Amino acid sequence: MFAYRGVKDARAFQRSSEGGAVLESISAYLEGRTIRRVTFAATDGGIATTMHLDNHQQFRFQDEELSLGTLYEQYSAFFWQLNNQTGNKTERSTP
DSSP: OHHHHHHHHHHHHHHSHHHHHHHHHHHHHHTTOOEEEEEEEEETTEEEEEEEETTSOEEEEEEEEEEHHHHHHHTHHHHHHHHSOOOOTTOOOOO
16 A cells, blocks of 8 residues: 555656656756766765766766665575674684
C-alpha cells in the first residue's frame, strides 16, 4: 500500500504546477548538454552519481539502484562477508 501511495503521490506532483516547474527546470538544465565525465561518491543513503557536463556544471543525484537498501538486497553475500570476516588478527598461532 505504501509503495502504491508513493507512486500515486509522485504522479500527482508531476502533474501539478509546482511539479511541472521543477521538472521543467531540470529539463532546461540538462537538455542539449553532453556528459563529459561521471563520478560516484559514498553517502549516508548509498552511492551518489555526479554527471559533469560540457558547460562545467554538475548534476548530482541518488539513484534507487545505488541506494543502500538495494545494494544490501542485491549484494547480500558481499556485505555478509564484509561484516563477518574470519580470522582475528590479534590471535596468536601456537607452534
